[in-house]
Amino acid sequence: MTSSFSLDGAIRKIPDFPKKGILFYDITSVLANPDAFRFCIDAMIQAYSNTRIDAVAAVESRGFVFAAPFALKLGIPLILVRKKGKLPGKTISAKYALEYGEAEIEVHEADVPKGKRVLIVDDLIATGGTIRATSELLKRGGAEVAGVFCVIGLSSLNFRKDLGDIPVKTLIEYEGE
Amino acid sequence: MTSSFSLDGAIRKIPDFPKKGILFYDITSVLANPDAFRFCIDAMIQAYSNTRIDAVAAVESRGFVFAAPFALKLGIPLILVRKKGKLPGKTISAKYALEYGEAEIEVHEADVPKGKRVLIVDDLIATGGTIRATSELLKRGGAEVAGVFCVIGLSSLNFRKDLGDIPVKTLIEYEGE
Numbered sequence: 001m002t003s004s005f006s007l008d009g010a011i012r013k014i015p016d017f018p019k020k021g022i023l024f025y026d027i028t029s030v031l032a033n034p035d036a037f038r039f040c041i042d043a044m045i046q047a048y049s050n051t052r053i054d055a056v057a058a059v060e061s062r063g064f065v066f067a068a069p070f071a072l073k074l075g076i077p078l079i080l081v082r083k084k085g086k087l088p089g090k091t092i093s094a095k096y097a098l099e100y101g102e103a104e105i106e107v108h109e110a111d112v113p114k115g116k117r118v119l120i121v122d123d124l125i126a127t128g129g130t131i132r133a134t135s136e137l138l139k140r141g142g143a144e145v146a147g148v149f150c151v152i153g154l155s156s157l158n159f160r161k162d163l164g165d166i167p168v169k170t171l172i173e174y175e176g177e
Numbered sequence: 178m179t180s181s182f183s184l185d186g187a188i189r190k191i192p193d194f195p196k197k198g199i200l201f202y203d204i205t206s207v208l209a210n211p212d213a214f215r216f217c218i219d220a221m222i223q224a225y226s227n228t229r230i231d232a233v234a235a236v237e238s239r240g241f242v243f244a245a246p247f248a249l250k251l252g253i254p255l256i257l258v259r260k261k262g263k264l265p266g267k268t269i270s271a272k273y274a275l276e277y278g279e280a281e282i283e284v285h286e287a288d289v290p291k292g293k294r295v296l297i298v299d300d301l302i303a304t305g306g307t308i309r310a311t312s313e314l315l316k317r318g319g320a321e322v323a324g325v326f327c328v329i330g331l332s333s334l335n336f337r338k339d340l341g342d343i344p345v346k347t348l349i350e351y352e353g354e
Contacts, residue, residue, distance in 0.1 A: 012265075014265040017265035018265070024265040026264075026266065028257050028288055029285075029288070031245075031254070031255040031256070032232075032255065032256060033254070034248070034252045034253060034254060037248070037249060038249060038252070041249060055209075058242070060238055061237055061238035061241060062257075064238060064239075064242045064245070065235070065241045065242075065244075065255065065257075066245075068241070068242040068245045068246055069245055069246045069249050071208075071211070071214070072214060072218060075211045077208070077210065077211060078208040078209065078214060078242065079205075079209060080205050080242075087203075088189075088191040088194035088195070089189065089205075108209075111206070111209045
């Protein structure tokens with residue numbers, strides 16, 4: 001990834017968000033920069049050019065912006081993974097731990113492609129809690145998790161731990177917190 | 178739009194969501210259907226082929242999935258319009274009325290392109306409250322609102338009222354509630 005230096009330049013870093021001591025890696029500045037956004041989508045397509053992917057699961061809500069163009073380009077289904085209570089149909093849900101308390105995500109049962117290889121997409125992976133919950137949802141719905149793609153990875157948070165043999169690809173990694 | 182009958186067939190209709198008496202038009206079934214999703218994006222690009230659009234503002238969060246491929250295709254900036262508290266940088270915010278109470282949305286001030294023509298994108302327009310608030314945000318940030326695109330319009334809710342001379346385009350309209 002010879003151009004990753006420019007991706008780093010396109011990512012806005014905001015100190016003390018959402019709380020003091022946390023450096024927030026903001027991808028809205030990537031989206032507002034057409035060259036940077038194009039670079040991400042092209043690199044994502046390139047990263048899976050030799051992997052069979054049958055569908056894409058997009059994690060609410062920044063995952064949607066990267067997953068949608070990828071799904072369109074490959075001509076495969078796009079599945080939205082949303083916070084509890086936002087999907088109107090019959091869902092499968094999973095809880096996951098937050099720093100304080102827990103959260104719950106869900107997917108429409110009818111949208112999970114049985115026996116198909118699904119790529120999970122989000123903008124950033126830190127501890128990997130949301131991604132693990134998404135993986136659990138998809139498996140319970142009968143799909144196979146082919147991999148995880150996130151634009152940014154915070155490597156010091158050991159996100160690859162607990163994801164078993166699911167391959168995780170990122171375009172850029174930072175030490176994190 | 179000779180194929181709009183097939184778009185109707187691709188939209189899942191769920192009665193009594195989010196509350197009794199409301200028929201919910203669900204676009205997750207469109208996204209899970211590659212032909213239907215492709216149809217929407219192609220129709221959207223076609224709809225603005227003779228209009229100058231300099232940037233796209235995507236309304237959280239279903240608007241993200243339609244706005245992102247459009248922005249990429251045109252090679253123009255994508256601006257995320259989010260619920261209050263989710264954007265880490267300096268923002269401009271606007272409140273709007275809900276059936277009970279009010280909500281607030283915001284945009285990064287730095288991402289609003291001054292003097293440029295911005296298209297507002299969402300999946301569905303009903304009363305138009307969120308869209309009007311988005312339009313106010315963009316104008317306060319120094320941009321011009323070139324138009325509004327939503328896949329679905331609920332025409333009985335008079336969403337064109339109060340939007341002044343901002344042109345609204347949809348791919349399909351239903352009577353609504």
